[in-house]
Every structure is written in C-alpha cells, then in structure tokens.
Amino acid sequence: xxxxxxxxxxxxxxxxxxxxxxxxxxxxxxxxxxxxxxxxxxxxxxxxxxxxxxxxxxxxxxxxxxxxxxxxxxxxxxxxxxxxxxxxxxxxxxxxxxxxxxxxxxxxxxxxxxxxxxxxxxxxxxxxxxxxxxxxxxxxxxxxxxxxxxxxxxxxxxxxxxxxx
Amino acid sequence: xxxxxxxxxxxxxxxxxxxxxxxxxxxxxxxxxxxxxxxxxxxxxxxxxxxxxxxxxxxxxxxxxxxxxxxxxxxxxxxxxxxxxxxxxxxxxxxxxxxxxxxxxxxxxxxxxxxxxxxxxxxxxxxxxxxxxxxxxxxxxxxxxx
Numbered sequence: 001x002x003x004x005x006x007x008x009x010x011x012x013x014x015x016x017x018x019x020x021x022x023x024x025x026x027x028x029x030x031x032x033x034x035x036x037x038x039x040x041x042x043x044x045x046x047x048x049x050x051x052x053x054x055x056x057x058x059x060x061x062x063x064x065x066x067x068x069x070x071x072x073x074x075x076x077x078x079x080x081x082x083x084x085x086x087x088x089x090x091x092x093x094x095x096x097x098x099x100x101x102x103x104x105x106x107x108x109x110x111x112x113x114x115x116x117x118x119x120x121x122x123x124x125x126x127x128x129x130x131x132x133x134x135x136x137x138x139x140x141x142x143x144x145x146x147x148x149x150x151x152x153x154x155x156x157x158x159x160x161x162x163x164x165x
Numbered sequence: 166x167x168x169x170x171x172x173x174x175x176x177x178x179x180x181x182x183x184x185x186x187x188x189x190x191x192x193x194x195x196x197x198x199x200x201x202x203x204x205x206x207x208x209x210x211x212x213x214x215x216x217x218x219x220x221x222x223x224x225x226x227x228x229x230x231x232x233x234x235x236x237x238x239x240x241x242x243x244x245x246x247x248x249x250x251x252x253x254x255x256x257x258x259x260x261x262x263x264x265x266x267x268x269x270x271x272x273x274x275x276x277x278x279x280x281x282x283x284x285x286x287x288x289x290x291x292x293x294x295x296x297x298x299x300x301x302x303x304x305x306x307x308x309x310x311x
Contacts, residue, residue, distance in 0.1 A: 021284050073196065081203070086191040093189065093234075094282045097261025101281070104264035112234060114188075 012098035018124035043118035044092040050110035054150035058092040066143030089115040171204025182208040188230040214238030233260040248275030
C-alpha cells in the first residue's frame with residue numbers, strides 16, 4: 001500500500017483527534033498487519049469504493065471510548081450509552097471525510113459508505129493487494145487505533161487513463 | 166466550551182432559530198451545544214434530507230445547518246429543494262467531505278456557506294454572523310455557554 005494513500009488518513013486523524021480532544025496527539029507505532037485484524041474494543045468501520053477501495057476502522061479500548069465520548073458530550077457517560085458508538089462513528093466519518101477531500105482534490109473519486117459497528121473479534125485476513133496498516137494515536141484520553149486497508153481499483157484507474165488519453 | 170457574544174435577530178431581538186440536519190446524533194448534539202453558546206435556539210432537528218424539508222416548512226428557522234452525506238436524501242438535494250420553495254432560506258452546509266466539487270455543487274444549488282467538520286466553534290460563529298448579515302445583531306450578553 002502506497003504511503004501517498006495512507007498519509008491523508010494519518011493527517012486527518014491527527015487533526016480530528018487533536019482538535020476534538022483538545023490535546024496534542026502523538027503518532028505512535030505504525031505496523032503492517034499481515035494477519036487478520038483483531039478488534040481492540042469499540043470499533044467503527046467505513047468502507048470506500050471507487051478509484052481506491054477498502055476500509056478504515058477506528059478502534060479504541062472500551063474505557064478509552066467512554067472517556068472520549070464523555071469528553072465530547074461534556075458529561076460522564078455510562079459504558080452502555082448509545083452515544084459512545086455514535087461518537088466513534090462520527091469521528092471515523094470526520095477522519096475519512098477529511099482524508100478523501102484531500103485525495104479527491106488530487107483526482108481520486110470515491111463513494112463513502114455509512115459507518116457500521118464492527119462486532120466480530122477478528123476481521124478478514126489481508127491479501128496480497130490489500131495490506132492493512134495499523135496506526136496508533138496516543139492521546140491524553142488513551143490510544144486510538146486506525147486500521148487502513150486500501151487498494152487501487154485498477155479497472156477504474158485504467159478507465160480514467162483511457163478517457164484522459 | 167468557549168463563550169461568544171450572543172447573536173440575536175435584528176428585527177425583534179429574539180434568539181436566532183436553527184434547524185440542525187445530520188444523520189449523526191453525536192453531530193447534532195455537538196452543533197446544538199455550540200448554538201447555545203452563540204445565544205441561539207434549536208427550532209428543530211432532522212436526521213435526513215426529506216425530514217429537513219418538512220421541518221423547514223413547519224418551523225421556518227433563521228438558519229439551517231445541513232450535513233451532506235445522509236440516508237434517504239442527501240444534504241445538497243435537500244438544500245436545493247428548500248431554496249426552490251423558500252429563496253430566502255439561509256443554509257450552511259456542515260460536512261467532513263470538503264472537496265472542491267462538493268463545495269461548488271452546494272453553493273450552486275443554493276447553500277450560502279460551507280463549514281468543514283470537525284467544526285471549530287469560532288469558525289461557525291463567524292460564518293453565522295456573515296450569513297445573517299444585517300438580519301443578525303451581536304449583543305453584549307454572552308450565549309448560554311458562558
């Protein structure tokens with residue numbers, strides 16, 4: 001997976017988290033996930049289709065998710081509160097929205113699908129053309145994990161090239 | 166949350182009334198909290214474009230804050246339909262998807278402004294004052310978030 005695809009997502013997550021949580025975030029470990037994705041806790045997944053296809057997962061441990069959602073709500077929320085899931089979804093939306101805005105201005109076109117809760121403990125195993133990169137963002141409220149698995153849609157890219165030729 | 170000098174309607178000194186349209190409950194709550202700090206009032210909320218149209222007809226808000234990507238009917242189409250029926254409607258698009266094509270499409274179809282998520286309260290505050298123009302007046306009193 002090319003870094004030019006990943007960087008907008010890292011920049012977007014850094015901006016969204018640091019602004020929303022009003023803290024300095026630190027981009028921690030970047031690891032290539034060769035095995036199937038293992039969920040950390042509360043995870044929202046957004047699928048992308050178009051010139052680039054794949055999915056983004058924003059994931060945090062349950063205690064971190066409660067702290068993050070409580071911060072946004074301005075009040076302490078119980079672990080069962082539906083707003084916790086909504087908060088993760090909206091953060092994932094903001095990260096993906098900001099990242100694809102940057103990529104779209106570079107000529108890539110996408111469709112963003114609505115977020116959904118990842119409930120399985122383990123995701124699909126990555127394949128040769130869809131490697132997954134896990135990025136950890138260290139924040140004052142705990143670690144936020146972003147798992148990015150994207151690949152170029154070669155057919156769409158070829159169509160664009162043919163039209164542009 | 167930061168406090169702002171309240172923005173009221175010039176014609177009667179009443180709070181500016183807002184319609185918040187977003188499919189995310191989280192986003193609607195977040196915007197509602199900001200509006201309170203501006204001294205405004207939430208007239209209604211909607212979770213999709215179709216409901217936004219009916220809520221606009223019902224409540225006649227001063228400003229609509231409209232998300233773009235929503236189920237049933239997207240925000241740009243809803244904005245266009247509202248403006249066709251109510252040319253005076255002031256609609257501000259609020260979306261995380263802020264690429265040029267989207268912004269231009271929204272403005273061409275009747276939106277007055279565009280604010281990218283995550284929303285900075287100070288940015289939204291300035292946009293609201295700009296969009297209200299002479300119909301809005303900044304008072305000395307702070308909003309409810311003070």
